[in-house]
Amino acid sequence: MTDPEERIRLSLARTAERAPKGELDLDRLDLRESSGPGTHRRRLPVLLSAACVVVVIAVAFAVLGSHLHETSAPAPYADPTSAIPPNPSTHPDFALCDALSTTAGRDGVLLRAVTVSAARTADWLETSFSTYPGLDPTAETTICVFETDPQPVPGPATDADGVRVLAQSTSRWAVEGMGPVDSLFAGLDVLAAEQQARLNSRPMDGFFPGTPPGKPCLGAQRASLTTSAHHGTPMRLPDSVLAHAGNLEGWMCDDIPVITAPGIKITFESGYKTRSRAQLEKDAYDSDHPSPSESRWPSRSSTFVATALGSPVLVSQPTQRTLGEVMYVHDGTLMRVLGDGTVPTAQLLAVVQTSTPLGDRTVP
Amino acid sequence: MVTADHERVTRLLEERADWLVACAYLLTKDREHARDLAQDAMVQAWRARERVDAADAPDRYLLRIMLNLYRSELRRSRLRLVPLVEDREDVHESRISAGGLHDIEAAIRQLSPRQRAVIVLRYWADYDDVEIADVLGCRRATVRSLAARGLAVIRQRVGDDR
Numbered sequence: 001m002t003d004p005e006e007r008i009r010l011s012l013a014r015t016a017e018r019a020p021k022g023e024l025d026l027d028r029l030d031l032r033e034s035s036g037p038g039t040h041r042r043r044l045p046v047l048l049s050a051a052c053v054v055v056v057i058a059v060a061f062a063v064l065g066s067h068l069h070e071t072s073a074p075a076p077y078a079d080p081t082s083a084i085p086p087n088p089s090t091h092p093d094f095a096l097c098d099a100l101s102t103t104a105g106r107d108g109v110l111l112r113a114v115t116v117s118a119a120r121t122a123d124w125l126e127t128s129f130s131t132y133p134g135l136d137p138t139a140e141t142t143i144c145v146f147e148t149d150p151q152p153v154p155g156p157a158t159d160a161d162g163v164r165v166l167a168q169s170t171s172r173w174a175v176e177g178m179g180p181v182d183s184l185f186a187g188l189d190v191l192a193a194e195q196q197a198r199l200n201s202r203p204m205d206g207f208f209p210g211t212p213p214g215k216p217c218l219g220a221q222r223a224s225l226t227t228s229a230h231h232g233t234p235m236r237l238p239d240s241v242l243a244h245a246g247n248l249e250g251w252m253c254d255d256i257p258v259i260t261a262p263g264i265k266i267t268f269e270s271g272y273k274t275r276s277r278a279q280l281e282k283d284a285y286d287s288d289h290p291s292p293s294e295s296r297w298p299s300r301s302s303t304f305v306a307t308a309l310g311s312p313v314l315v316s317q318p319t320q321r322t323l324g325e326v327m328y329v330h331d332g333t334l335m336r337v338l339g340d341g342t343v344p345t346a347q348l349l350a351v352v353q354t355s356t357p358l359g360d361r362t363v364p
Numbered sequence: 365m366v367t368a369d370h371e372r373v374t375r376l377l378e379e380r381a382d383w384l385v386a387c388a389y390l391l392t393k394d395r396e397h398a399r400d401l402a403q404d405a406m407v408q409a410w411r412a413r414e415r416v417d418a419a420d421a422p423d424r425y426l427l428r429i430m431l432n433l434y435r436s437e438l439r440r441s442r443l444r445l446v447p448l449v450e451d452r453e454d455v456h457e458s459r460i461s462a463g464g465l466h467d468i469e470a471a472i473r474q475l476s477p478r479q480r481a482v483i484v485l486r487y488w489a490d491y492d493d494v495e496i497a498d499v500l501g502c503r504r505a506t507v508r509s510l511a512a513r514g515l516a517v518i519r520q521r522v523g524d525d526r
Contacts, residue, residue: 026406
């Protein structure tokens with residue numbers, strides 16, 4: 001055995017010693033309860049239910065098969081290099097990221113360089129700083145995003161392997177993920193637009209950074225919005241008391257279409273075709289945003305599931321310090337309705353419930 | 365009624381809990397994540413206890429479950445923060461460590477998840493290439509290739525190729 005290999009062994013052994021120990025208790029995992037003979041008795045109804053589901057799915061495929069064949073088309077973001085253009089070399093953080101790409105061994109193409117507060121990074125990651133000691137929520141951090149070659153993760157290879165994306169923020173932390181680029185970076189694009197606007201204008205007072213309901217993101221472009229004009233992102237037009245054709249305005253926040261009405265902001269984010277509602281729900285419940293003093297994003301602790309248009313929607317009730325929000329996934333697009341603290345939850349739900357596909361109509 | 369296979373799997377999970385967490389920690393370098401991953405793997409292993417008990421190498425079966433869960437997580441489009449240096453409480457120890465182990469540790473974290481898994485299984489779990497291929501569900505040649513590329517990255521990082 002060569003010396004480097006011995007050092008790798010030592011290094012791994014030393015790291016493994018720091019792993020948590022004695023914290024997984026079988027009783028706590030509630031494993032033993034299901035070991036009785038009742039387990040076998042319960043299988044029959046489960047199997048029958050599963051068989052029914054299989055039959056229903058098979059029938060659905062048989063009926064819809066021809067339609068699927070006719071309508072299937074390449075994903076709009078199948079080629080990530082077309083979805084996210086290389087970062088312009090004039091970006092103030094380009095040199096920093098470029099240096100990181102070699103010193104950190106991240107041999108990928110630099111896609112983005114965005115400087116934002118660490119609190120906003122946490123929003124983007126839907127995470128909490130409590131999990132990451134050493135990250136200062138008040139500090140600004142540069143996120144450099146690299147696209148690397150597809151790198152299969154452990155386990156049997158399948159066609160579903162996506163593009164691995166790496167982002168590095170500060171020298172201590174990296175952001176790692178894998179999946180559809182447009183889905184991963186919908187949030188980051190908003191951050192990028194905000195940052196670009198901040199370079200050129202005074203930050204907006206109060207509220208949470210940049211995007212209070214009723215206003216689009218900083219740096220937004222006024223736009224007449226139609227479905228076909230925006231990468232095929234299916235949009236819906238509300239017709240409720242607070243948001244209706246008479247008071248809607250159309251915007252583009254980078255490549256995300258946004259509709260605003262007084263006190264309300266509606267965004268349409270693509271990339272949710274392969275994201276089930278269950279995953280979305282889990283995302284929402286798992287989210288643990290920074291303390292209210294650092295962020296006014298909706299509080300996940302007050303999130304519940306409601307029904308609108310025959311589908312489950314996630315509702316976050318507004319509080320004195322946090323925004324209200326309704327999330328509804330339709331046609332692979334996340335329709336996110338944000339309202340400031342003055343908009344009752346029922347009115348936010350009404351925005352979704354009264355919405356209809358935008359079709360050929362236009363939001364001025 | 366508790367059957368013999370239940371007893372064996374229970375014993376296996378009890379004996380291997382810390383080992384599984386340690387392996388998850390080496391892959392993720394995140395204590396919370398490692399705990400969750402190992403816990404989920406144990407729950408799944410318990411649900412599939414007949415298959416675990418019947419497996420030629422239950423240890424490897426357990427690892428395979430965990431690596432598949434890890435893989436699923438990476439697929440879920442969820443982004444997570446990955447520390448590039450060790451936990452703060454470990455920094456001091458790391459600084460005084462001899463032999464550049466700190467650099468090796470950092471280099472291992474730079475590897476792709478699959479390369480990292482091969483390095484961990486080979487040099488920490490002491491699995492041979494056949495066993496690693498079984499766990500990862502790939503060919504032996506793929507294991508060798510992943511290991512070679514991983515080692516090259518580590519050597520480059522710690523300067524052993526001079």
